[in-house]
Amino acid sequence: MVPWQGILVFALLGVACTAGAGYRLHKERILRSRGARTLAVVVAHDEHYGVSGGGITARNRSGDPGTPTRRPWAVSTGDPHLVSAPIVEFTTVDGRTVRARSRVSSNTSVAVPGRVMTVYYDPDDPEDVAIVGHGRGVLRVFALIGVLLLITTGLLLVVSEDTLNTAVPVAVPLILGSVFFSIGAYGVGRVWALRRRGTVTEGTVVGETTTSTREGLTLRHPVVRFRTTTGHDIETASERGTLRRRAQPGQSIRLRYHPDDPYRVLLVGDGARPLFWIFALVGLTVLTATVTIATFILTR
Numbered sequence: 001m002v003p004w005q006g007i008l009v010f011a012l013l014g015v016a017c018t019a020g021a022g023y024r025l026h027k028e029r030i031l032r033s034r035g036a037r038t039l040a041v042v043v044a045h046d047e048h049y050g051v052s053g054g055g056i057t058a059r060n061r062s063g064d065p066g067t068p069t070r071r072p073w074a075v076s077t078g079d080p081h082l083v084s085a086p087i088v089e090f091t092t093v094d095g096r097t098v099r100a101r102s103r104v105s106s107n108t109s110v111a112v113p114g115r116v117m118t119v120y121y122d123p124d125d126p127e128d129v130a131i132v133g134h135g136r137g138v139l140r141v142f143a144l145i146g147v148l149l150l151i152t153t154g155l156l157l158v159v160s161e162d163t164l165n166t167a168v169p170v171a172v173p174l175i176l177g178s179v180f181f182s183i184g185a186y187g188v189g190r191v192w193a194l195r196r197r198g199t200v201t202e203g204t205v206v207g208e209t210t211t212s213t214r215e216g217l218t219l220r221h222p223v224v225r226f227r228t229t230t231g232h233d234i235e236t237a238s239e240r241g242t243l244r245r246r247a248q249p250g251q252s253i254r255l256r257y258h259p260d261d262p263y264r265v266l267l268v269g270d271g272a273r274p275l276f277w278i279f280a281l282v283g284l285t286v287l288t289a290t291v292t293i294a295t296f297i298l299t300r
Helices: 004-034 136-158 161-197 274-298
Strands: 036-049 059-061 082-091 097-101 116-122 125-131 199-212 218-227 233-237 252-258 261-267
Touching: 004 116, 004 125, 004 136, 036 097, 082 116, 082 125, 097 116, 097 125, 116 261, 161 252, 161 261, 161 274, 218 252, 218 261, 233 261
Parallel strands: none
Antiparallel strands: 036 059, 036 082, 036 116, 082 097, 116 125, 199 218, 199 252, 218 233, 252 261
8 A cells, every 4th residue: 555645645746746837827817817918029038947937046048039949930948957937028908018928937848039929918917917828737747747646546546456457557558648648739739729729820931950769860940021910020930841942032932920829830732741640549458458358348
């Protein structure tokens, strides 16, 4: 049997993760449904270590965009222990210019200084903001971890040790299948959402950037410049990279951008990377096979 102290630790960690992330997700949901929507410019990053939350241990970084990541549209602090929260500037409906700091910190962010992003803010407290494209993924991960810890706590309390030993061989492929399927579904879903909600416009190719895959392949991402329906001029790289160059500088090209995050761009006709489809298919196959085998064993 697992000692009661271990079960207590699982329970406390689960409550902390679920409650903390759940509260902020609920707060952001309220802001998105009842708050005012506007466009803001990222003007700086507030960096701090761990959970200090900024303040006396923080340092403000505005001119330096950060360390480039494997994705050309995101930057990192370059230190796994150093996290940052973007600071945005926007004008409220009553004409006030406000600078607000995100309540969510991460060591990797798409909120590059100078970037235009959609924000929702509380008219009564405009410094309380939800930045579209920043933070919700981190919160959802912590909420999921918390739920899994609480489920584990419940199983340890009510399931016998013999049953747990029998369930372990089934749990491993279930977890692996879920991870593979989640990665694939994320990649495919991100492209699907952009194709469904994206705004189509004309842009001009102004350059090219490259990324490297885990297999050592170099992918080419065209850098395009275009104007949004709100009149903002955007220059960013396409999220989908290919092995060969698809467009020359100066060439006019049709693209699709996300209305809430105009830096999320795909060229018209682009789809998800084949690797994401493979991950989704492998994950779904493993999950289906595991559930089928487990059902057969339990009902014999």
